[in-house]
Amino acid sequence: MANHAEAISLKQWVRRELFFGQSFGVYLKSLITPFNIVAAVILCVGLPIAFIRFTQGLEATTNLSNDAPWGLWIGFDVLCGVALAAGGFVLASAVHLFGLKDYRPLVRPAILTGFLGYFFVVVGLCFDLGRPWRLPYPMLVSYGVTSVMFLVGWHVALYLTVQFLEFCPAVFEWLHWNKLRKWVAWITIGATVFGVILSTLHQSALGALFLLAPGKVHPLWYSPYIPVLFFTSAVAAGMSMVIFESMLSHRIFKSRTGDHDPAQLDRVLLGLGKGASIVLLTYFGLKWIALAHGQHWNLLLTKYGLWWLVEVFGFVLLPCLLYARAVRIQSVTLVRVASVVTVLGICLNRLNVSLITFRWDQSNRYFPHWMEIAVTITIVTVGLLTFRWIVNRMPVLSDHADYQIEDH
Amino acid sequence: MTVNRRDFLKLAGAAGIAGAAQASSARAAPTNRVSDDWMGMLTDLTLCEGCRKCEWACRGANGLTHDQPIDDYDDKSVFEQRRRPDAENFTVVNRFASERPGENPTNVKIQCMHCFEPACASACLVAAFRKTPEGPVLYDESVCIGCRYCMMACPFGMPAYTYDDPFSPAVKKCTMCFERISKEGGMPACAEICPLEAITFGKRSDLLALARSKIESEPDKYIDHIYGEKEAGGTCWMYVAGKPFGDLGFRTDVGTTPYPELTKGFLSAVPLVLTVWPALLMGAYAFTKHREQLAHAEDEQAANSTTTSEEGIHG
Ligand code: SF4
Ligand code: SF4
Numbered sequence: 045m046a047n048h049a050e051a052i053s054l055k056q057w058v059r060r061e062l063f064f065g066q067s068f069g070v071y072l073k074s075l076i077t078p079f080n081i082v083a084a085v086i087l088c089v090g091l092p093i094a095f096i097r098f099t100q101g102l103e104a105t106t107n108l109s110n111d112a113p114w115g116l117w118i119g120f121d122v123l124c125g126v127a128l129a130a131g132g133f134v135l136a137s138a139v140h141l142f143g144l145k146d147y148r149p150l151v152r153p154a155i156l157t158g159f160l161g162y163f164f165v166v167v168g169l170c171f172d173l174g175r176p177w178r179l180p181y182p183m184l185v186s187y188g189v190t191s192v193m194f195l196v197g198w199h200v201a202l203y204l205t206v207q208f209l210e211f212c213p214a215v216f217e218w219l220h221w222n223k224l225r226k227w228v229a230w231i232t233i234g235a236t237v238f239g240v241i242l243s244t245l246h247q248s249a250l251g252a253l254f255l256l257a258p259g260k261v262h263p264l265w266y267s268p269y270i271p272v273l274f275f276t277s278a279v280a281a282g283m284s285m286v287i288f289e290s291m292l293s294h295r296i297f298k299s300r301t302g303d304h305d306p307a308q309l310d311r312v313l314l315g316l317g318k319g320a321s322i323v324l325l326t327y328f329g330l331k332w333i334a335l336a337h338g339q340h341w342n343l344l345l346t347k348y349g350l351w352w353l354v355e356v357f358g359f360v361l362l363p364c365l366l367y368a369r370a371v372r373i374q375s376v377t378l379v380r381v382a383s384v385v386t387v388l389g390i391c392l393n394r395l396n397v398s399l400i401t402f403r404w405d406q407s408n409r410y411f412p413h414w415m416e417i418a419v420t421i422t423i424v425t426v427g428l429l430t431f432r433w434i435v436n437r438m439p440v441l442s443d444h445a446d447y448q449i450e451d452h
Numbered sequence: 453m454t455v456n457r458r459d460f461l462k463l464a465g466a467a468g469i470a471g472a473a474q475a476s477s478a479r480a481a482p483t484n485r486v487s488d489d490w491m492g493m494l495t496d497l498t499l500c501e502g503c504r505k506c507e508w509a510c511r512g513a514n515g516l517t518h519d520q521p522i523d524d525y526d527d528k529s530v531f532e533q534r535r536r537p538d539a540e541n542f543t544v545v546n547r548f549a550s551e552r553p554g555e556n557p558t559n560v561k562i563q564c565m566h567c568f569e570p571a572c573a574s575a576c577l578v579a580a581f582r583k584t585p586e587g588p589v590l591y592d593e594s595v596c597i598g599c600r601y602c603m604m605a606c607p608f609g610m611p612a613y614t615y616d617d618p619f620s621p622a623v624k625k626c627t628m629c630f631e632r633i634s635k636e637g638g639m640p641a642c643a644e645i646c647p648l649e650a651i652t653f654g655k656r657s658d659l660l661a662l663a664r665s666k667i668e669s670e671p672d673k674y675i676d677h678i679y680g681e682k683e684a685g686g687t688c689w690m691y692v693a694g695k696p697f698g699d700l701g702f703r704t705d706v707g708t709t710p711y712p713e714l715t716k717g718f719l720s721a722v723p724l725v726l727t728v729w730p731a732l733l734m735g736a737y738a739f740t741k742h743r744e745q746l747a748h749a750e751d752e753q754a755a756n757s758t759t760t761s762e763e764g765i766h767g
Contacts, residue, residue: 245725
């Protein structure tokens with residue numbers, strides 16, 4: 045097959061693929077939209093703060109202390125980020141391993157979100173680490189093999205690679221690198237299996253990190269089951285993110301979604317909703333098993349107990365029932381509502397474990413500095429911008445016109 | 453820090469899927485639970501009067517900011533607030549007033565407890581902490597990436613961090629004056645300066661015997677509890693006191709299990725996932741594939757006999 049890219053000059057290619065066929069000036073003008081203006085304002089605040097963080101240190105930009113060594117950047121950027129990025133492995137395994145080919149159109153966006161999610165988790169981590177330039181140390185210099193954190197570090201690094209490989213076909217299609225594309229498509233199955241293993245381990249490992257903090261994490265949230273709880277809830281979060289995102293991306297990127305049959309998409313979303321409701325029900329059950337195991341019934345009537353009940357009923361059972369109802373009445377809108385509640389609920393859980401109930405015994409508690417919040421918002425914004433940039437160019441939401449779908 | 457051969461072999465295993473080696477080496481923390489060789493400290497809280505000379509000496513011995521003359525440490529107003537060790541103070545003394553009027557307050561010096569099986573060491577992903585054969589738990593700044601998981605993990609909340617240092621922030625904590633005690637006859641600075649000899653330095657086994665004999669000979673003065681004998685699996689630094697430790701700011705919920713045990717169950721499940729998962733997943737894949745082939749064959753048969761066209765989703 046003749047290579048497209050060679051047939052046109054680089055300049056033409058740049059113009060067609062990067063600026064949608066417009067001249068640079070026109071392209072720039074087209075960038076002035078309300079969303080972009082908000083994003084620009086956020087960057088104008090966030091980037092100088094990033095500069096302060098890396099030149100003045102953590103003290104100048106955070107409310108971290110010796111009693112609260114982890115703050116928003118770990119609690120939200122890392123813990124929530126990883127959980128919400130679980131959609132990639134959930135969908136890849138559904139399609140590639142369990143043959144649920146109906147979900148195929150959602151795989152690429154899910155993998156892209158997964159990849160970008162993890163990538164920006166690492167970016168967030170770099171803000172938080174005292175010496176981010178030593179990030180590769182656990183891989184290259186010194187090995188703390190007794191540490192759950194070591195496991196997390198390795199797995200996130202490997203998984204990022206796997207997700208990159210899984211997304212490569214889209215990049216290569218865009219660039220028309222056909223040989224390479226064939227080659228990476230061939231390793232998809234291996235990458236998927238490897239990715240599922242890595243995900244299982246590090247999603248639960250993030251929970252296992254807190255096993256070393258009994259008494260600091262409130263007993264209602266501390267449990268030997270915490271790795272299982274984190275894993276199960278991450279699966280629910282991942283599925284919900286895929287649903288949530290399909291709503292956003294298909295609305296925003298309508299021009300790129302190709303000719304997917306909308307009825308088919310609805311069917312797929314309802315199917316996902318059914319799966320998510322089952323996972324949430326399991327998670328709901330596990331929450332109570334963990335509670336029973338710790339025998340903390342008496343704590344339920346305390347202030348934290350009520351908060352725990354809010355989380356478990358309002359953000360686990362409620363979305364579970366919403367999903368079930370949505371499937372019964374075949375309402376895609378309700379599935380989407382349920383996905384939003386689930387995503388919020390899982391974030392709430394991660395924040396409860398790492399920040400809100402952490403050191404509940406102390407009076408002088410951590411609350412994020414406004415600059416920490418600003419950095420988090422900036423990272424999310426840059427993540428969204430990157431996602432949009434890629435989706436607008438590469439075959440993510442639809443299949444590339446030149447490529448037939450090959451089933452594995 | 454150099455990589456020794458054992459570590460390298462562990463890594464070779466780990467590099468495969470990063471984790472295979474973990475469970476097998478999860479016992480890297482010292483398991484010789486009570487080593488007679490370990491040195492330790494015994495603080496007698498009934499003797500301490502809160503002169504804070506130990507704080508002064510500690511700063512000097514550890515090269516911390518040391519510009520205040522020792523007399524300044526007589527200032528009792530610091531006791532109004534409860535303090536914790538930080539990057540400039542590896543040890544601090546807090547004062548706990550007695551409920552009974554007229555009774556003396558209790559002064560409590562706190563610092564790293566130098567655990568038998570340190571949570572900080574098991575938490576660190578670059579193995580920056582090391583339990584020395586002498587007893588002190590030491591930290592190596594040269595490999596630390598600054599994740600502060602050690603601080604999350606320490607049952608006693610002792611490590612501090614130099615958050616104000618943008619380019620070389622580090623964890624700070626008591627070293628039991630490792631340098632000094634490595635020398636013949638050396639004593640930790642706090643024990644050496646204590647005018648009331650409230651802190652005793654020595655072999656941990658001897659200190660334990662000393663603590664027991666104190667409690668036995670004066671049961672009215674001491675409560676029957678040696679803090680650190682069993683806490684969090686046992687620590688090299690121990691305390692005796694005249695009041696329950698819970699009233700003196702000590703954590704009483706740390707249990708007697710060494711903290712590294714808490715993650716061992718999880719780490720030992722890792723190889724299981726690594727071996728069982730691929731098999732299950734590939735099995736699922738093979739099954740799916742097989743089913744598809746069957747369906748495909750049937751489709752073809754059907755297509756041959758009749759001319760049905762089915763709208764494929766991914767056609
Ligand atoms: S008291 Fe904390 S810092 Fe000291 S050895 Fe034990 S776990 Fe480590
Ligand atoms: S902050 Fe440093 S010493 Fe502490 S766990 Fe992280 S890398 Fe290890």
